[in-house]
Amino acid sequence: MAEIKIEKKKPIWPWVLVGIIILAFILYFFLIKDKMNSQAVTQNTDSTAMGMDNRTDEDAVATYINFVNADTSKMSLSHEYSHEALTKLANATEAMSNKTGVDVKANLDEVRQLSQNITDNPNATTHADDIKKASIIIATALGNIQKAKFADLSDDSTKLMNDANAVDENDLTLDQKSTVQTFYDAAADLLQKMNSNY
């Protein structure tokens, strides 16, 4: 005697449902991930843009002027002070260039790099040379702005260039800190006048 039973097939729809859920989860995971990544990129872009804005607005000029006028005794800290002063001065010069719409035709990034060299190699004896190169670039840049927009500040511009040239690249920075400080002060003075006259 034989017997063959039959049975209902197991419904396939639960497996289809599971497949759809897994697929949806995978899609959700990748979409969210992509969205988060794009948001992160946007945020990074935004923060970079904001940094650029900060650097190019009037705050950059004010930041440099305040820094220089705040405490000249910081010169004893040489490396940090020079680095900070030159960086802020490059930012302020770029901000003034943007504000006035004058192409300064100067490599302000080189100024930032020279500024960075001072802190990267604190024991080097070439800081005065770096400062002088940076100072000449800054004086040239601000001189171009002055010629284009501020005719009555030619004396200040000339003084700034003279102060930049006064830095002796063969002397230690600490031995000529007053000379260097004079340049920083002159740059602050010129920037302040440009800021108030524009």
Add this chain to the structure above:
Amino acid sequence: MMKDENKDLYYLHDLTDYKVAEDYPDVRDWEVQDVEYRKVGTVDALLVSKSAERVVYLDVEVDKSVIEEGHEAYGKPTKDGVHEFLNKDGDDHLIIPIGLVKLDEEHKIVHAHQINYSTFVKTSRYSKGNNIGRDYELGVYKNYVPSDVENKDDEDFYGRDSFRVK
């Protein structure tokens, strides 16, 4: 009273949401042999009782030899015996109650151990695709098991021994 149409009898392949249960063999395409192990055909389909959830008949496509033997039988004078059924050309399928066979799973053979060759020859056949009515079932059943005097009612037709494992 017998119905012309059996509402509980289905081809398994028509019940798309049913299949042969696990641990049971699917005997479709298995060879069918008579009591003397002579091939009479091949299982073509399974007829199931949906309510009982089991196979009740094997639908067998019979060999040409069985059909030809039938022609010879009908060609003889009536004095040699009266034949209850007369098969037409193209009628090459018949049904076997599941309880009248044994399964040789190793060799994939359905052994109709209670039915001889001549019984198969004179069994009423039908063409593939034709509906199977209760009258046909009953006629075939009496042909296979003439001694069965059970008087099961229509609802319990498949409760007969010939449809069950004892």
